[in-house]
Amino acid sequence: MEKHYLAIDIGASSGRHILGSVKEGKITFEEIYRFDNGMETKDGHLCWDVESLFAKIKEGMKQCKKIGKVPLTMGIDTWAVDFVLLDEENRILGNAVGYRDDRTKGMDDKVYEIIPLKDLYERTGIQKQIFNTVYQLMAVKEEKPEYLEQADSFLMIPDYFHYLLTGVKRQEYTNATTTQLVNPETGNWDYELIGKLGFPQKLFGQLSMPGTFVGKLRPEIEAELGFTCQVVLPATHDTGSAVMAVPMAEESGESKEDILYISSGTWSLMGTELDRADCSKESMEANFTNEGGYDFRFRYLKNIMGMWMIQSVRKEFAAAGQDYSFAGLCQMALKETIASIVDCNDSTFLAPKSMVKAVQDFCRRLGMQVPETAGEVAAVIYNSLADCYRDTVRELEAVTGKHYSSIHVVGGGSNAEYLNRLTANRTGRTVYAGPGEATAIGNLLAQMLAAGEFEDLKSAREAVYRSFAITEYKPDHM
Template sequence: MTEYYLAVDIGASSGRHILGHMEQGRMVMEEMHRFYNGLTVKDGEACWDLEQLFEEIKTGLKKCREAGKIPVSMGIDTWAVDFVLLDDTDKVLGNAVGYRDKRTEGTDRLVYEVLPEQELYGRTGIQKQIFNTIYQLMAVKKKHPECLEKASAMLLVPDYFQFLLTGRKASEYTNATTTQLVSPKTKDWDFELIEMLGYPRRIFQPVVKPGTVLGNFTEEIQREVGFDCQVILPATHDTGSAVLAVPSNEDKTLYISSGTWSLMGVERKEADCSEKSRGLNFTNEGGYDYRFRYLKNIMGLWMIQSLKKELQDAYSFAGLCEMASGETISSLVDCNDSRFLAPESMIKAVQEYCEDTGQQIPKTPGQLACVIYRSLAQCYGKTVREIEEMTGVHYKKLHVVGGGANAGYLNRLTAASTGKTVLAGPTEATAIGNLMVQMMAKGVLADLKAARQCVYDSFEMKIYEP
C-alpha cells in the first residue's frame, strides 16, 4: 500500500499542496492543489490574509481525501520573519502585517539604542534586513503597544497554521533564527536580548528541530477535512527546506535557492559572526540538524515577477527570458537597492536607477528583463567571490534550485559571471525538502545523506558551463 506524504509550500505569491511517495527508491511528486497568495492593504498596512490561506490549506487536504490519497503525515513551510500575536484565548491581535510593509522604517535606530548593530550581529549572526522580526516587533511596540501587552504567544506564519491544525504551539528552529532573536550558540531564544528590547518573554514558544512530530489533527479539523493526519515540522522556512533538496553530498557545496528571493550560500557547521562577515552582509540562518546556512539574501526573481505583473501578464517568464536574451543593453542595477523592495512601479524603479547612474534607460519589456537578469547574474558573481574569500574554499560547481532553475538565460549568465558549472534543478526544491524531513522522521529515508542521494536519483538537472 502506497504511503503518501504532503508538503504544503506557501510562497509570497502562491501556495501548493504536493503529495510525495516512494517508487523503487525514487521520490514521486504530484500537485494536488494550487492557490493565490498576496498582500492586501488593511488599515493602511500591507497584510496577509491568513484566514483565506488556512481555508486553502483545508481545501487541499479535502482534495487529497477525494482523490483517495490520504497522507500519513504533512508539514507546512512558508516565507520567513512574519508572525501573529495571539491573546490568551488564541485570537489574533492586530493585523497579519507582511514584511514589505513600511512600518519598520526607523525601527533599526530604536533597536540600536539598546544594542549597537555590530554587537547585535556578533550575538545572533543574522544580517540586517529592516523587515526582520526583531524590527517588526519594535514597530508593534511603538505603534500598537496594547497588542504586545495583551499577547500571550507569538507564532511565525507556518507555526501558526500548524497550531490551527493541531492545537499545539511551537517555534521551528530554522524559521526562528530569521527573527534575529536566536543565539547561534544555544540554538534557543536569546532571552537576555529579548528582555533588553522590552519584548515580553512569555510570548516566545519552545524552539524545536525540523522532524519534530507536533501532533495529530484536532477533532474539529478531522471532522472538516474527513481524516486524521500527523503533522511533522519540516524546515518551516522555505529556504531551509529548499537547501535540504540541493542534490549533493559533497562537503563543500555552493547553492542558490532561486525564487522570489535569491539565497546564495553554503552550509557550515559553525556560524561566522565576525565583523568582516557582517560588513559583507552575510547571514547565518539555521538549517537542518543545526547546520548553518551561511548565505546572502539577494532581491531575486521578485523584480521579474513584479515586471511581469506590471505588464499585465502579457508575457510568460519563459517569454521574458527569451526576449531578454536577444537584447544588447549593458545597463546594470544594484538588485539589493532598497528602492526595489516594494516599489509602486518596478519599471519606473529600474529606469530611474539607470537614469540616476548615467546609464542607458531600458524601455521595452525585453530591455527591462535583460537589465534585471544581467544585474542578478553580476550580483551572483560578486557574491561567489565573497563566499570563497570568507570560507577559503574554491568551488567548481554551483547548484541552482527552485523556480529560477527554469530560467535558462539567467543560468547561462550565472555560469559566465561566476565561472562555475551551473547545475539547475530541481525546481520544486522547497516541497522536496519538506517531504524529505517527513520521510526521514518516518524512517523511510535513513538520514540526510540518503535523502539527498534520493533527490539526485529522482530529479533531472540541466548543466550550464561557464
C-alpha cells in the same frame, strides 16, 4: 502499502499542495492543489489574509481524500520573518502584517539605541534586513504596545497554521532564527537580548527542530476533512526546506561545506552550509547571514532580491496588455545588447509602485542607458542578478577561504535557462539547475526522514539527485 506525505508550500504569491512518496529509492510527487496569495492593504498596512490562507490549506487537504491518497504526515512551510501575536483566548491581536509593509522604517535606529548593530550580529549572526522580525516587533512596541502587553503567544506564520490544525503550539527552529533573536551557539532564544529590547520573554518558548511531531489533527478538522494524519514540522522557513533538497550525486564526494547553492524564487538566497555560525566582523560587513538549517546546520547565505523583480515587471506588462511568459521574457532579453546594471539589493526595488520605473530611474540616476522595451528591462534585471551572483561567490570565498567549483540552483528560478547561462559565464562556475520544486521536496524530505524513509540528509539528497532532472550549464570559456 504506499505511504503518502503532504507538503504545503506557501510563497509570497502562491501556495501549493504536493503529495509525495518513495518508490524503489526514488521520490515521486504530484501537485494536487494550487492557490494564489498576496498582501492586501488593511488598516493602513500591507497584511496577509491568514483566515483565507487557512481555508485554502484545508481545501487543498480535502483533495487528498477525493483522490484516495490520505497522507501519513503533513507539514507547512512559508516565507520567513512574519508572525502573529495571540491573546489568552488565542485570538490574533491586530493583523498579520507582512514584511513589505513600511512600519519598520526607522525601527533599526530604535533597536540600535539598545544594542549596536555590530553587537546584534555578534549575538545572532543574522544579516540586517529592515523587515526582520526584531524590527517588526520594535514597530509593535512603538505603535501598539498594548498588543505586547496582551499577548500570550508569539507564532511565526507556519507555526500558527500548525496550531490551527492541531491545537499544539510549536516554535520551529529554522524560521525562528530569521527573527534575529536566536543565539547560534545555544540554538535557543537569546532571552537576555529579548529582555533588553523590552519584548515579553514568556512569548518565546522551547524551539523544535524539523522532523518533530506536532500532533494529530484536531477532531473538528478531522471531521471537516474526512481523515486524520500526523503533523510533522518541516524546515518551516521555505529556504530551509529548499536547501534540504539541494541534490547530491553519490559519487560526488561533496560535503555540506562544499555545496554552493542558490535557492531561486521570489528571493535568491545564495550561500553554503556551515557547522558553526560565522558571526565575525568580516562576515557582517559582507552582509552574510547564518540562518538555521536542518540538524543544526547553518545556512550561510546572502539574500538577493531575486525573481521578485522579473515577476513584478511581468505583472506590470500584463496589466498593460502585454502578457509575456517568463520564457518569453528570457528569449527577448537574450536578443538585447543593453549593458546597464542595477544593484538588485537596493531598497528601491523592495516594494516599488512600478518596478519598470524603478529600474529605469536607477539607470537614469547613474547615467546608464535607460531600458525602454520589455526585452531591455528583462535583460537589465537578468544581467544584474548574474553580476550579483558573481560578486557573492567572490565574497563567500573570501570569507570562508574555500573554493567552490559549481553552483546548485534550485527552486522556480532554476527553470530560467537564460539566467542560468549568464550565471555560469559570469561566475566561471558550472551551474547545476533543478529541481524546480525544491521547497516542497525539502518539506517532504523532513517528513520522510522522520518516518525512516532515509537514513540521513545525505542519503535523502542522493535520492533527490536520482529522482529529478538536473540540467548542467558550463561556462562558455571552458
